[in-house]
Amino acid sequence: MKKKKKVVKKNALTQKDKEKSIQKAEFKEINKLARTTNDLVRAQLTGPAKLIGDKELDLMIKMDTPLQNIQTIMRNRTIVAGALLVFFLFLSIFIAKYRLFLILFGVLIAGVSWFMNIKNTNNYYARFRLARQVAFSQFTRLASAYLPELKSGVNLYSLFSKILPRMNNEKDKVALERLMIDMQIDPNDSTPFLDFAHSFSTSDRAELIMLSIQQMYLGDVDDDNIRSLAEDANEDMIAQIDEVIKYKTKKFNNLTTKISMCVMIVIFGFFGLLLYKTFVDAFGQAGANIGG
Numbered sequence: 001m002k003k004k005k006k007v008v009k010k011n012a013l014t015q016k017d018k019e020k021s022i023q024k025a026e027f028k029e030i031n032k033l034a035r036t037t038n039d040l041v042r043a044q045l046t047g048p049a050k051l052i053g054d055k056e057l058d059l060m061i062k063m064d065t066p067l068q069n070i071q072t073i074m075r076n077r078t079i080v081a082g083a084l085l086v087f088f089l090f091l092s093i094f095i096a097k098y099r100l101f102l103i104l105f106g107v108l109i110a111g112v113s114w115f116m117n118i119k120n121t122n123n124y125y126a127r128f129r130l131a132r133q134v135a136f137s138q139f140t141r142l143a144s145a146y147l148p149e150l151k152s153g154v155n156l157y158s159l160f161s162k163i164l165p166r167m168n169n170e171k172d173k174v175a176l177e178r179l180m181i182d183m184q185i186d187p188n189d190s191t192p193f194l195d196f197a198h199s200f201s202t203s204d205r206a207e208l209i210m211l212s213i214q215q216m217y218l219g220d221v222d223d224d225n226i227r228s229l230a231e232d233a234n235e236d237m238i239a240q241i242d243e244v245i246k247y248k249t250k251k252f253n254n255l256t257t258k259i260s261m262c263v264m265i266v267i268f269g270f271f272g273l274l275l276y277k278t279f280v281d282a283f284g285q286a287g288a289n290i291g292g
Contacts, residue, residue, distance in 0.1 A: 037061060045071065048078035056118055059125040064171075077117045085110040129201075135172060136200035140209055142166060144229045147216060156217045157184070175199040183217065190214055 038057055045052065049071045052060075060070055088106025092099040146159045160180050167173050175196055182192035193214045197206040212229055 041067065041070075045074075047071070047075065049074040051078070053118070056121050059121060063125060063128050073117075073121075077114060080117075081110040081114045084113055132200045133206075135169060136197070136206055139163070139167065139172070139176075139200070140229070143213060147213070147221075147229065150216055150221045156213070172199070183214075187214075187218055 038054060038061065041061060042050070042052075042057060044067055052070065052074055057070070085106045088102050088109065092102035092106075095102060142163045143159070146162055149159060150156065157180055160176060164173055164176055164180075167176065179192050179196040182195075183189075185192075190211060193210040194207055197210040200206060209229065
C-alpha cells in the first residue's frame with residue numbers, strides 16, 4: 001500500500017515537472033518571438049526613431065502602436081529636446097558671464113524632457129494594461145452569466161455567439177471570433193483559449209479562467225465550476241476597480257510631486273546662479289587684487 005502511494009506521488013511529481021518544463025519552453029518561445037518582432041519593427045525605423053529603447057519599443061508593440069506613430073513620437077521628442085538645448089546654447093552666446101551654467105542647464109532640461117517623454121509611455125502602457133484587464137473582467141462576467149446554459153445542452157460556440165455582440169472593442173470581437181473558429185479544430189488544445197486570455201492579459205488568473213471554460217467545453221460542467229467562475233469574475237472586477245482607484249490616487253499625488261519639482265528646479269536654479277555669480281565675483285576680485 002505504501003509502495004502504491006509512493007508511486008502515485010512520484011507520478012504526480014513527474015507530471016508537475018513535465019508541466020513546468022512545457023511552461024518554460026512556451027515562455028522561452030514567447031520571448032524569442034517578442035525579440036524577433038522587436039527586431040523587425042526596429043529595422044523599419046528611420047531617423048530619430050532609431051534612438052528608441054528596447055523596453056519602450058516593446059511596450060509600444062504590445063499596445064499595437066502603428067509604425068508611423070512611433071516615428072512621429074520620436075521625431076517630436078527629439079525636436080523638443082533639441083530645441084531646448086539649442087535655446088540655452090544660443091542664450092549662452094549673449095550672456096557670456098553665465099555661459100557654462102546656461103550650457104549645463106540646457107543639457108539638464110533637454111535630458112529631463114527626453115526622460116519625461118519615456119515616462120509618459122510607461123504611464124500610457126499602465127493605463128492600457130488596466131483597460132485590457134477591465135475588458136477581460138467584463139467578458140468573464142458575461143461568460144459566467146451564460147455558462148449555466150451548457151447544462152441544458154447548449155454548446156459553447158452558441159454562447160460565445162451571444163456574447164460577441166455585447167463586446168465593445170472591435171479587436172476583442174475579432175479575438176473571440178478567432179477563438180470560436182480555432183477551438184473547433186481540436187477541443188483538447190488549450191492554445192486558442194490561452195491566446196484569447198493573452199490578448200487581454202498575461203496574468204495567471206486570466207489563463208486559469210479560460211482553461212476552466214475549456215474544461216466546460218469538454219463536458220466538465222457542474223454547479224461548482226460555474227459558481228467558481230462567477231466568483232472569479234466578481235473578484236477580478238473588484239480587483240480592477242481597486243486598481244483604477246489606486247491609479248487615480250497615484251496620478252493625483254504625482255501631480256503634486258511634479259508641481260513641487262518644478263518649484264524646486266526654479267529655486268535650485270536661482271541659488272545655483274547666485275553661487276556661480278559669487279564665485280565669479282570672488283575670483284575676479286582676487287585676480288584684481290593680485291594684479292594691483
